[in-house]
Amino acid sequence: MRQDLFTSNFKEMKKFISRLILFFIFSTLIYILMIIVSGAFAPKLLVKNMRVGGAFGFVGRRLEEARQKRNVDILVIGSSHAYRGYDPRIFRRNGYDICNLGSSAQTLIQTEYLMNKFSDDLNPKFVIIDIYPMLLNSDGLESTIDLVSNGEVSFETVKMTFNSNSLKAYNTLIFSSFNNILHLKDTKNGEFEGEKYISGGYVETYKNSKSFKRREKSVISVSDDQLNALKRILKKLEVEKIPFVLVQSPFARSNYNSYVNNKSIDTLLSKFGPYYNFNEKLNLPANMHYDDSHVNQYGVNIFNKYLIGILRKEKFIL
Amino acid sequence: MYDSKSLVAKKIWFWISIIVNLGFLATFKYFNFFAESFADSMSQLGLQTSVWTLNVILPVGISFYTFHGLSYVIDIYKNRIAPERDFVDYSLFVSFFPLLVAGPIERATHLLPQIKRKRSFNYVNAADGLRQILWGLFKKVVIADNCAEYANEIFNHSASYSGSTLLLGALFFTFQIYCDFSGYSDIALGTARLFGIDLLRNFAFPYFSRDIAEFWRRWHISLSTWFKDYLYIPLGGSKGSMWMKIRNTFVIFIVSGFWHGANWTFIIWGALNALFIMPSIIFNTNRNNMEIVAKGKLLPSVKEFFQIIFTFSLTILAWVFFRAATVSQAIQYLTNIFSVEIFRMPHEVPKLVCILLVIFMIIEWIGREGKYAIENFGSNWRPIFRWSFYSIIIFCIGMYMQTNETGFIYFQF
Numbered sequence: 001m002r003q004d005l006f007t008s009n010f011k012e013m014k015k016f017i018s019r020l021i022l023f024f025i026f027s028t029l030i031y032i033l034m035i036i037v038s039g040a041f042a043p044k045l046l047v048k049n050m051r052v053g054g055a056f057g058f059v060g061r062r063l064e065e066a067r068q069k070r071n072v073d074i075l076v077i078g079s080s081h082a083y084r085g086y087d088p089r090i091f092r093r094n095g096y097d098i099c100n101l102g103s104s105a106q107t108l109i110q111t112e113y114l115m116n117k118f119s120d121d122l123n124p125k126f127v128i129i130d131i132y133p134m135l136l137n138s139d140g141l142e143s144t145i146d147l148v149s150n151g152e153v154s155f156e157t158v159k160m161t162f163n164s165n166s167l168k169a170y171n172t173l174i175f176s177s178f179n180n181i182l183h184l185k186d187t188k189n190g191e192f193e194g195e196k197y198i199s200g201g202y203v204e205t206y207k208n209s210k211s212f213k214r215r216e217k218s219v220i221s222v223s224d225d226q227l228n229a230l231k232r233i234l235k236k237l238e239v240e241k242i243p244f245v246l247v248q249s250p251f252a253r254s255n256y257n258s259y260v261n262n263k264s265i266d267t268l269l270s271k272f273g274p275y276y277n278f279n280e281k282l283n284l285p286a287n288m289h290y291d292d293s294h295v296n297q298y299g300v301n302i303f304n305k306y307l308i309g310i311l312r313k314e315k316f317i318l
Numbered sequence: 319m320y321d322s323k324s325l326v327a328k329k330i331w332f333w334i335s336i337i338v339n340l341g342f343l344a345t346f347k348y349f350n351f352f353a354e355s356f357a358d359s360m361s362q363l364g365l366q367t368s369v370w371t372l373n374v375i376l377p378v379g380i381s382f383y384t385f386h387g388l389s390y391v392i393d394i395y396k397n398r399i400a401p402e403r404d405f406v407d408y409s410l411f412v413s414f415f416p417l418l419v420a421g422p423i424e425r426a427t428h429l430l431p432q433i434k435r436k437r438s439f440n441y442v443n444a445a446d447g448l449r450q451i452l453w454g455l456f457k458k459v460v461i462a463d464n465c466a467e468y469a470n471e472i473f474n475h476s477a478s479y480s481g482s483t484l485l486l487g488a489l490f491f492t493f494q495i496y497c498d499f500s501g502y503s504d505i506a507l508g509t510a511r512l513f514g515i516d517l518l519r520n521f522a523f524p525y526f527s528r529d530i531a532e533f534w535r536r537w538h539i540s541l542s543t544w545f546k547d548y549l550y551i552p553l554g555g556s557k558g559s560m561w562m563k564i565r566n567t568f569v570i571f572i573v574s575g576f577w578h579g580a581n582w583t584f585i586i587w588g589a590l591n592a593l594f595i596m597p598s599i600i601f602n603t604n605r606n607n608m609e610i611v612a613k614g615k616l617l618p619s620v621k622e623f624f625q626i627i628f629t630f631s632l633t634i635l636a637w638v639f640f641r642a643a644t645v646s647q648a649i650q651y652l653t654n655i656f657s658v659e660i661f662r663m664p665h666e667v668p669k670l671v672c673i674l675l676v677i678f679m680i681i682e683w684i685g686r687e688g689k690y691a692i693e694n695f696g697s698n699w700r701p702i703f704r705w706s707f708y709s710i711i712i713f714c715i716g717m718y719m720q721t722n723e724t725g726f727i728y729f730q731f
Contacts, residue, residue, distance in 0.1 A: 012441045019445075023705060030709035031716060038717065045669055048718050167721055 039175035040184035050171035051149040053187020057083055059103045060150035060187055062201040071123045074098040078130030079106045084294045085249040088200025090304040100201025105142035107135045108229035113156045115233055126317055127244040133265045136222040141166050148172045150187055204297055205290050212292035215258035220265055246275040250282045252292035335391040343384045346376055351580030379419035386412050390426040392548055399426050407433050416506035420728040422520040422540035437514035447511030453692045454504025456711050461678050462497035463720030464671045465490040473641055476651050481659035491641045492634045498727045504690055523686045526611050528625035530594040531604035545570045567599055568592045587639040594632050610686050
C-alpha cells in the first residue's frame with residue numbers, strides 16, 4: 001500500500017515537474033516574443049517596465065560618435081553633468097578636441113565600463129572625471145538602462161544588468177539585444193524639444209527653470225562599490241600614464257546647500273588626486289541653470305572658460 | 319477543559335483560554351487606543367491626564383492567529399472537535415505559513431483533519447494551485463500596486479485635489495484593497511494546495527454583488543463567517559425580535575471594524591456597512607442573492623447591472639473611511655467629492671492603470687463562476703492556447719508590475 005502510494009506520487013510528481021519545465025521554456029519564449037513585439041510596435045502608453053531608446057541625453061548618438069573617434073585631447077566622463085556641462089565648441093576654440101562619454105545618472109561603475117570600452121581607441125591625453133556626489137550612493141540603475149536601451153549590449157552591460165537586478169533593466173536588455181540584430185526600431189536618433197545634440201557628445205539647451213523645488217537638508221552618503229570603481233578607474237589611468245582631474249561641476253545653490261556634508265565629500269575626493277569643486281568657485285545666477293541640478297548654455301559658457309583657465313594654469317593641458 | 323468533569327471547571331478553563339487569547343491581542347493592538355481615547359475624553363472634561371502607552375511593534379498577523387486560536391478553543395468547548403494531542407500538528411494548524419500573516423482565518427474543524435490525514439501528491443491540484451498563485455500575483459503586483467501608487471498620492475494629499483480626482487482616488491483604493499487582499503488569499507490558497515491542503519475560500523467576486531448582504535457573503539468570507547458563527551449566532555442571530563437583529567448586526571460589523579485596527583476610522587467603516595445592510599435586514603431580503611450574478615449568462619440584466627453599480631458605489635463610500643488616516647480626513651474627503659469640483663476633469667488619469675483595470679474586470683466577470691477568475695479560463699482550449707494565456711499573464715506581470723516595493727495592506731492587521 002505504502003509502495004503504491006509512493007509510486008503513484010512519484011509518477012504524478014514527475015509529470016508535474018516535467019510539465020513545469022516545459023511551461024517554463026514555453027513562457028520564456030512567449031515573454032521574449034512579447035517584449036520584442038511591444039518594444040517595436042506598442043505605443044509608449046503600453047510600455048512600462050522597459051525603455052526603448054530615446055532617453056534624455058542622446059547617449060546612443062554619443063556612443064556612436066565615440067566609436068568613430070580616435071586620439072582625442074580630452075575625454076570627459078560622468079553623469080548628465082558631463083554631457084550638459086562641457087561644450088566641445090568652447091574647447092575647440094581653445095585648441096582642444098574633446099569627446100564626451102556622459103550618460104544620465106551615470107555612476108562610477110558605468111564610468112569604469114565606458115572607460116574600459118572606449119579609452120584605448122580614444123587614447124585621450126587628459127581625462128576629466130565629472131563627479132556628481134549625489135550619485136556616489138546610487139545603484140546606477142538609470143544609467144545602466146540608459147546605456148542598454150541605446151543599443152549598448154556587451155558582456156559588461158549584461159553583467160551590469162544582472163548586478164542591478166531590476167526588471168526594467170532585464171526587459172530593456174532583452175529588447176535591445178534583439179533590436180541590435182533585427183533593427184526593429186531606431187533608438188539612437190530621438191529629438192527633444194529645446195535640446196540640441198552637438199558633435200563631441202554635448203547637449204545644448206537654453207532652457208531655464210524659473211523656480212527650483214525646495215529640498216530638505218540631507219547627507220550625501222558614499223557606497224564602497226562606487227569608491228572601489230573610482231579606485232580602479234584611477235589605477236587604469238595611472239598605468240596608462242594619462243593625467244586626470246576630478247571635477248564637481250556647478251549646479252544650483254539651493255540644491256548644493258541642501259547637503260550638509262559637502263566639505264567632507266571634498267576632503268574625500270581630493271584624496272584621490274587633483275579635484276575641483278566649482279560649486280565653491282562659481283556662483284552662477286538662477287538664469288544660468290537649466291534645472292536645480294544642471295547649468296544651461298549660459299552657465300556652460302562661463303564654467304568652461306573658467307575651467308580651461310584653471311587647467312592651463314595648473315599645466316594639466318597646454 | 320475538554321476532560322473537565324464539571325461544567326463549572328469547563329467554563330473556567332474556557333474563559334481562561336479566551337482571556338489569554340484576547341489578552342495578547344488587546345495588549346498589542348488595542349492598549350494604546352484605549353489609553354489615548356481615555357486621555358482624550360478626560361481632556362474633553364477638562365482633566366489633563368498623562369497616559370502610559372506601549373511602544374512596541376505589532377506582531378505580524380496577530381489578529382489572524384488569535385482568531386485561529388479562539389475558534390479552536392470555542393469548538394472544543396462546544397464539543398465540535400476533540401483537543402489535538404499532537405503538539406506538532408497543533409502548531410502547524412496555528413502557524414501554517416501560507417495563512418499565518420493574513421489568513422484566511424481557518425477553523426480547527428476544517429484544517430486539523432487535513433493536517434492529520436495522509437496526503438499524496440496530486441497533479442491536478444498542484445497545477446490548479448500554481449494557476450491560482452499566478453492570478454493572485456497578477457492581482458497584487460499589477461493591479462493593486464499600480465492602483466496604490468495613485469490612491470496613496472491622492473489620499474496623502476487629499477486637500478489639494480479636486481472632487482473628481484478624489485473620486486478617482488477612492489475608486490483606485492477600492493480596487494487596490496480588493497486585489498491586494500484577494501491576491502494574497504489566492505497566493506495563500508494556491509500555495510497550500512501545492513501541499514495538498516485546501517484552505518477556506520476568502521473572496522468570491524465581491525464587486526459583482528447586487529446588495530451589501532451579498533457583498534459581505536463574498537468579501538473576506540473567512541472573517542465574516544467567523545463572526546457569524548462565533549459572535550452573531552451566540553448573540554441570538556436573526557432568531558429574535560427585529561430590534562435584536564438590528565443590534566446583533568451592528569455589533570458584528572462594529573467588532574469587525576475594530577478587528578481591523580484600533581482606529582475610529584475602522585469602527586465607522588464597520589458601522590457604515592451595518593447601516594448599508596439594514597434595509598436587507600429589516601425587509602428580510604438579505605438572502606435574496608445567494609448565487610453569483612447572471613449565472614450561465616454572458617451579461618447581467620439591466621436591473622442587476624444597476625444593483626451592482628449601486629452596491630459598488632456604497633462600498634467605495636465606505637472604503638474612504640477605511641483608508642483615511644482620521645475620521646475628519648474621511649469626512650473632508652467625502653465633502654470635497656460631493657462638491658461642484660466633481661465636474662472638473664481629474665488632475666491626472668493614469669490611462670495604463672485604467673486599461674489594466676478594464677481588462678482585469680472583464681476576466682473577473684468571465685471567470686466569476688469559478689473559485690477564482692482563471693480557474694476554468696480556457697479549460698476547453700488546446701494546451702498551447704491555454705499556456706499562451708498564462709504566459710501573457712506572466713508577461714503582464716513583468717511589463718506592468720509596480721517595481722517600488724509595496725507591502726500587503728492586511729499584513730498590518
